[in-house]
Amino acid sequence: MDLRLSKEEELIQKAARDFADKMIVPIAELIDQDNHIPEEIFEALGDLEMFGIPFPEAYGGGEAGYLSYILAIEELAKACAGIAVVISVNSVGLSVINAFGTEEQKKKYMPECMTGKKIFSFAFTEPGTGSDPKQLSCTVTKAGDSYILNGNKRFITNAGFQGPMVVIAKDSETDKASAFVIDKFCEGYSLSEQWNKIGAHGGPLYDVYFDNVKIPEGNVLGRSGEGLWVLKVAMIYGKIGLSGLFLGTAKAAYEEALAYAKQKTHRGQPIGAKFQHIQISIADMAMKYNACRWSAYNLGFTADTVKDPNQLLREAALTKVFVSETAVEICKIAMGVHGSYGLMKDYKIARLWGDVIIGPQVEGTSPLLKILAAGIILGD
Amino acid sequence: MEFKLSKEQELIQKTAKEYAEKAIEPLVNQIEDENRVPDEVIEGLRELGLLCLPVEEKYGGAGAGFEGFVVGLEQLARVSGGVGIFVSVVMLGTSTIAVHGTEEQKEKYLTGTCKGSWIPSVAMTEPDGADPRMLKTTAKKDGDHFILNGTKRFITNTNFAGPMVVFAKDADTGRINGYIVDKFCEGYSISEPWDKLGSKGAFLSDVYLKDVKVPVSNMLGTPDEGFQTLKVTMAMGKIGLSAIYLGNILAAYDEAFNYSKDRIYLGKPISQFESVRNSIVDIAMKYEAAKLMTYRIGYLADNTANKAKLVKDSAMTKIFVTETAVDVSRIAMNVFGSYGLMKDYKMSRIYRDAIVGPQIEGTANLLKTVVATDMYK
Numbered sequence: 076m077d078l079r080l081s082k083e084e085e086l087i088q089k090a091a092r093d094f095a096d097k098m099i100v101p102i103a104e105l106i107d108q109d110n111h112i113p114e115e116i117f118e119a120l121g122d123l124e125m126f127g128i129p130f131p132e133a134y135g136g137g138e139a140g141y142l143s144y145i146l147a148i149e150e151l152a153k154a155c156a157g158i159a160v161v162i163s164v165n166s167v168g169l170s171v172i173n174a175f176g177t178e179e180q181k182k183k184y185m186p187e188c189m190t191g192k193k194i195f196s197f198a199f200t201e202p203g204t205g206s207d208p209k210q211l212s213c214t215v216t217k218a219g220d221s222y223i224l225n226g227n228k229r230f231i232t233n234a235g236f237q238g239p240m241v242v243i244a245k246d247s248e249t250d251k252a253s254a255f256v257i258d259k260f261c262e263g264y265s266l267s268e269q270w271n272k273i274g275a276h277g278g279p280l281y282d283v284y285f286d287n288v289k290i291p292e293g294n295v296l297g298r299s300g301e302g303l304w305v306l307k308v309a310m311i312y313g314k315i316g317l318s319g320l321f322l323g324t325a326k327a328a329y330e331e332a333l334a335y336a337k338q339k340t341h342r343g344q345p346i347g348a349k350f351q352h353i354q355i356s357i358a359d360m361a362m363k364y365n366a367c368r369w370s371a372y373n374l375g376f377t378a379d380t381v382k383d384p385n386q387l388l389r390e391a392a393l394t395k396v397f398v399s400e401t402a403v404e405i406c407k408i409a410m411g412v413h414g415s416y417g418l419m420k421d422y423k424i425a426r427l428w429g430d431v432i433i434g435p436q437v438e439g440t441s442p443l444l445k446i447l448a449a450g451i452i453l454g455d
Numbered sequence: 456m457e458f459k460l461s462k463e464q465e466l467i468q469k470t471a472k473e474y475a476e477k478a479i480e481p482l483v484n485q486i487e488d489e490n491r492v493p494d495e496v497i498e499g500l501r502e503l504g505l506l507c508l509p510v511e512e513k514y515g516g517a518g519a520g521f522e523g524f525v526v527g528l529e530q531l532a533r534v535s536g537g538v539g540i541f542v543s544v545v546m547l548g549t550s551t552i553a554v555h556g557t558e559e560q561k562e563k564y565l566t567g568t569c570k571g572s573w574i575p576s577v578a579m580t581e582p583d584g585a586d587p588r589m590l591k592t593t594a595k596k597d598g599d600h601f602i603l604n605g606t607k608r609f610i611t612n613t614n615f616a617g618p619m620v621v622f623a624k625d626a627d628t629g630r631i632n633g634y635i636v637d638k639f640c641e642g643y644s645i646s647e648p649w650d651k652l653g654s655k656g657a658f659l660s661d662v663y664l665k666d667v668k669v670p671v672s673n674m675l676g677t678p679d680e681g682f683q684t685l686k687v688t689m690a691m692g693k694i695g696l697s698a699i700y701l702g703n704i705l706a707a708y709d710e711a712f713n714y715s716k717d718r719i720y721l722g723k724p725i726s727q728f729e730s731v732r733n734s735i736v737d738i739a740m741k742y743e744a745a746k747l748m749t750y751r752i753g754y755l756a757d758n759t760a761n762k763a764k765l766v767k768d769s770a771m772t773k774i775f776v777t778e779t780a781v782d783v784s785r786i787a788m789n790v791f792g793s794y795g796l797m798k799d800y801k802m803s804r805i806y807r808d809a810i811v812g813p814q815i816e817g818t819a820n821l822l823k824t825v826v827a828t829d830m831y832k
Binding site: 200203209210230270271272273274341342350352353355356403407410411413414415417418419420421425428429432433435436437440441442443445446 | 580584586589609649650651652653719721722730731734781785788789791792793795796797798799803806807810811813814815817818819820821823824
């Protein structure tokens with residue numbers, strides 16, 4: 076077992092880290108305040124090939140695997156959770172096109188979504204459904220050689236950017252779910268106001284309304300009626316992204332607390348040197364971060380080597396739960412190192428506290444994912 | 456051992472709950488955004504006796520003791536963490552003056568708060584920390600006055616007129632004492648407010664004291680009592696925080712319980728799912744434990760003659776309740792899922808408020824060192 080990163084993985088990690096330090100860190104606070112990421116950042120990330128890391132070179136990707144993807148997401152998220160959210164959800168769209176798309180669909184949608192100029196969305200959740208596919212109320216009706224899509228989707232990331240969107244909807248005749256690719260801002264597509272969420276600002280979240288959106292037959296993704304397979308693959312790759320993302324938040328919290336413990340003095344001595352409880356806090360964070368890190372990296376390795384979707388879903392769900400819950404714990408400990416100062420918006424840890432709680436809630440809460448994983452384990 | 460509220464305490468609980476729901480709840484967003492408790496709320500609290508619950512009746516208070524105080528504050532803080540902090544700091548100022556103040560000081564400042572328009576503050580922490588031995592603010596005796604100089608950090612309610620108990624070091628003797636300063640006197644100025652993560656509404660700023668002239672008669676207690684006064688203040692602050700974050704727990708509990716009944720998943724309310732029911736039970740257990748500790752510290756405060764002796768028990772209660780509040784918020788968040796992250800849902804505010812408790816007036820780890828010192832002395 077060789078737990079070292081390859082040269083290529085190290086290079087990707089370094090490229091993401093350098094970019095984050097130089098280009099994102101200086102504006103991260105502004106992104107948080109304005110809830111907006113400047114477009115130049117996306118283009119620069121596209122130039123750096125950060126949007127296509129795990130995808131085939133034939134479609135413009137880096138073909139560098141999911142471990143490299145997690146390494147990059149970690150570094151970007153450490154600087155700004157919102158940017159990592161955008162990339163992570165874009166990758167969900169790319170993953171399902173890569174897995175289910177026709178040659179034509181891949182050629183059309185994949186290269187453009189690796190440039191930073193077009194950004195993918197994935198739309199499954201609805202106001203009434205949570206994440207329960209049987210309750211889908213978005214419907215498609217066949218009309219000649221097209222489908223007509225109607226309904227609402229909730230909490231859709233990246234819905235305000237130009238680019239494609241994968242939509243899961245129910246066929247009004249067969250009652251089965253199918254997946255479709257549509258172009259955002261086509262006729263009949265509209266958006267709510269942005270949801271005002273507690274953290275990960277810059278990663279825009281909307282409800283989406285479809286009013287007689289016309290979808291050409293060629294835009295069915297995968298086989299008609301097999302939309303839930305598409306959903307399953309999206310769930311897997313979404314959780315891979317989230318694992319990398321909250322690993323980054325955890326690291327940011329750890330590094331903030333570490334720097335604070337060295338810099339803040341009490342009677343002439345840094346608190347990290349003076350108080351055992353600060354030393355124990357530092358050790359607790361280091362331990363927890365290490366556990367998260369190997370858990371997330373292992374998920375990247377698993378995604379690159381394991382083909383069984385059930386096994387992959389189980390690993391992805393459990394890793395997402397572990398990393399995101401532990402990230403909250405790390406952030407809580409980091410807060411304790413900061414004391415009252417940590418509550419002030421002038422300190423980064425205050426922003427991280429809003430970011431970090433997102434992990435355990437999205438794409439399935441921790442209890443829900445544990446039950447899902449247990450079902451797979453018990454069914455083995 | 457009797458585990459029930461008195462008739463009077465039940466009335467305080469009911470009055471505070473009803474007032475908070477009727478008069479504060481509709482203004483919660485405004486209180487957050489403007490970072491200010493509105494005048495009509497202050498007046499409403501004053502009229503109902505909720506502003507000065509533990510202050511003796513002869514000074515215009517409700518005379519409800521600290522048991523009555525924690526019961527009332529829990530209900531106010533359940534609706535608004537900011538109002539909770541505001542009321543708690545009023546208690547802190549009045550209690551500090553009540554314990555070591557002269558009859559004249561009490562008559563002036565307690566009555567002025569309970570019946571007049573004053574809102575007190577207490578100023579101990581400085582940019583270098585809250586360790587009393589590190590205080591840099593000085594009081595220099597000059598005839599029948601003291602001259603105060605220094606900077607105080609993270610001080611609440613500095614924007615309202617009223618007394619501020621300032622802890623400072625005697626420039627000649629090095630002893631620490633409390634001095635009652637009238638806010639907005641000559642030489643008093645404040646910074647821009649700190650922008651806090653949560654529990655917003657109570658104005659928080661730094662305070663600059665530049666050659667502030669305080670009559671000798673405004674020193675609190677005798678010169679050798681200063682350290683005891685400080686201990687009383689530290690203990691009282693933690694009693695207030697315990698009640699505030701007990702209210703925060705109750706808010707999370709109510710929100711999660713109600714949401715679990717309303718939210719439909721797979722065709723039935725999520726309260727029908729075992730994992731959600733277990734979460735609600737976890738919250739309920741934690742609330743009961745936090746409540747017993749908080750009500751007990753109220754009881755101890757009413758039945759301990761030397762309030763400086765409450766330091767250990769108040770610190771343990773504050774640690775337990777505030778840490779539990781964060782745990783409960785996380786469990787409640789999991790009941791909500793993504794919706795809990797949205798500002799449209801009260802849960803997101805409750806979560807942001809909860810993290811404030813463990814950080815202020817000493818982090819859990821720091822307070823444990825204080826408790827341990829007391830235990831091993």
